[in-house]
Amino acid sequence: MDLNVTLVLIGVDIPRSGLLRSGYPDPRTGQWVFPDLKTGKSYNPSAATQTERRFDLVDLDPFDYDTAEGMTAFVAHLAGIEDRLRLFRARPGMLTEGAMPEYLFRRTRGIVGLLKRLVEDGCAEAIESGAEELTPDLLSTIRISLGNLTDRDPEAGEVPDIPEEDPGSPPKKPRRRGRNTVFDDHGAKAVDG
Structure with missing residues (x-):
């Protein structure tokens, strides 16, 4: 069934998450290849592959600042x-x-x-x-x-390593909460006369 719909779903390290089983990129096409399902416990051995057959996995790395x-x-x-x-x-x-x-x-x-x-x-x-x-x-x-x-x-791989804070960063300043005065009523203007 072709729905003519493009869906973009985002996840972290999908191949290792087990969601799609192990796959590998085909060096010729650049597309991810998922091996045939081996014997399983499901009454429908094709059920586990229904999702992976319906989309292409695009691997997006973090931004690179070397080039x-x-x-x-x-x-x-x-x-x-x-x-x-x-x-x-x-x-x-x-x-x-x-x-x-x-x-x-x-x-x-x-x-x-x-x-x-x-x-x-x-x-x-x-x-x-x-x-x-x-x-x-x-x-x-x-x-x-x-x-x-x-x-x-x-x-x-679902949680990335967080870079350490800058060693030279200044100490945290206490927060001060400013007051929003946009809707303040300053009263009626004095009328000359």
């Missing part, structure tokens, strides 16, 4: 993130200029999930502190934590 193409791709990804940030002091080039791309790559090793977590937590801190922009100084106070992923198996 010009890798750096360009990483900065383009940062530009896409930057375009969608809604901080009051956000500016063009906030994530893509100066030392920021190198800083973000060093903190995340180009792993998209870690970058996402760092930027999200950085935005929350920027809002709570009133800074309303992302800077290396602000991000250095953020510890990338994946502690809430209790249902992931680190042995299967």
Whole structure:
């Protein structure tokens, strides 16, 4: 049955997760090849292969910062993130200029999930502190934590290694919560007369 639908599903280290059984990339075609199912306990021995027959597995590595193409791709990804940030002091080039791309790559090793977590937590801190922009100084106070992923198996590659924090990072500053005054009623203006 052909539904003419494209689905993009994302996972970490799918071949080792057991979801598709072990597979290998065919060097001629670049497509993943899954061996025939051996004897199993299922009444329908083809059932385990139904999912793997219906899609192509595309392997996406972390961004690479060793080549010009890798750096360009990483900065383009940062530009896409930057375009969608809604901080009051956000500016063009906030994530893509100066030392920021190198800083973000060093903190995340180009792993998209870690970058996402760092930027999200950085935005929350920027809002709570009133800074309303992302800077290396602000991000250095953020510890990338994946502690809430209790249902992931680190042995299967489902949890990436988190780079250590910068040894020269300044100590965490206490958070200060600014007060939003947008809807404050300042009273009626005095009328001359």
